[in-house]
Structure formats: C-alpha cells, structure tokens
Amino acid sequence: MQVRSFQLSDYRPVTQLLEMVLSExxxxxxxxxxxxxxxxDSELVLIASVNDEIVGMIIGTIxxxxxxxxxxxVHPDHQRKGIGKSLIHSLRGRFEQRNVxxxxxxxxxxxxxILPFYESMGYxxxxxxxxxxKLSIVAG
Numbered sequence: 116m117q118v119r120s121f122q123l124s125d126y127r128p129v130t131q132l133l134e135m136v137l138s139e140x141x142x143x144x145x146x147x148x149x150x151x152x153x154x155x156d157s158e159l160v161l162i163a164s165v166n167d168e169i170v171g172m173i174i175g176t177i178x179x180x181x182x183x184x185x186x187x188x189v190h191p192d193h194q195r196k197g198i199g200k201s202l203i204h205s206l207r208g209r210f211e212q213r214n215v216x217x218x219x220x221x222x223x224x225x226x227x228x229i230l231p232f233y234e235s236m237g238y239x240x241x242x243x244x245x246x247x248x249k250l251s252i253v254a255g
Contacts, residue, residue, distance in 0.1 A: 116198060118205040121153065121160035121172070128169040129162065136188040141225040145174070145186050148252040152176050152185070155252070161205050163189070163198045173202040175210065176252045182210030182218045183250060187229070200236060219244040 121129070133149075134142055152160055152174055163171035171189040175182060184206060189198045210218050220226065220233050222243035230243060244250075 116163055116165050116201060118161055118163050118201050121157050121162050125162050125169060129172050132169060132172060132190055133188055148185060149174055151252045159209060161202055163202055171198040171202055173206050175206045176250060177213060177215055178251050180216045182215035183244060184220045203236060
C-alpha cells in the first residue's frame with residue numbers, strides 16, 4: 116500500500132470511492148468541502164492505493180492553526196487492513212510539519228460512527244470537534 120498526495124488524475128476514482136462509501140447527504144457535503152480543500156491546499160488530501168488502485172482517501176484541513184481530520188473513506192473490500200490508520204498517520208505527519216497547535220477530528224453526524232476508530236488510535240473525546248460553527252472548508 117502506498118499513501119501519497121492527491122493528483123488531478125485521481126479525481127474520478129476518488130469521487131467514485133466517496134459515492135460508494137458515503138451516504139448521499141454525506142457525499143454531497145463532502146464533495147463541496149473536498150473541492151474547497153483542493154483549491155486551498157491539496158497537500159492535505161491524501162490517497163491510499165494498492166496495485167495502482169485507489170482504495171482510500173482522507174481530507175484534512177487547517178483552520179485557525181488547528182489541523183482537522185475532516186473525512187476518511189476506505190473501500191469496503193479493503194477495510195480493517197490498516198489503510199485508514201495509515202492515512203491518518205500520514206496526515207498527522209503533515210499537520211506536525213506545519214506546526215499546528217492542535218489536531219482535531221471533525222465529529223459531525225457523518226463521522227459519529229467512526230469516532231471509536233479514532234479512540235482506538237489514542238484520540239479522546241476532547242479531540243472531537245463538535246461545534247455549531249462550521250469549518251471553513253464546509254462553510255465556504
């Protein structure tokens with residue numbers, strides 16, 4: 116498995132992955148945020164591939180000097196193989212390189228089911244960003 120930065124040629128397979136993994140409402144919200152993040156800082160969108168096939172992706176953002184894991188998606192056939200963890204570790208490294216003051220997990224209605232996954236990686240409830248104020252990549 117390889118984790119790397121998003122490339123323009125990844126757009127179609129990534130959108131297909133997101134459409135497959137996310138609910139319709141989550142997909143629509145994620146695509147807007149995804150487009151904004153790509154235009155602002157595409158280095159915080161990472162892709163996981165196996166044999167040149169895209170099997171996972173993560174969208175991160177930096178807002179007010181805090182790093183946020185916004186959305187992670189892994190193809191159902193490749194879940195529980197460490198791909199999500201690799202994506203999170205890689206994005207954490209990018210956040211650390213940029214000296215963010217804190218790393219948070221966006222805990223919106225769509226991420227609630229995977230919060231235990233983040234907890235298994237050492238994150239705690241204090242690291243979950245639950246706010247009525249939306250992140251810039253969501254609010255526009």
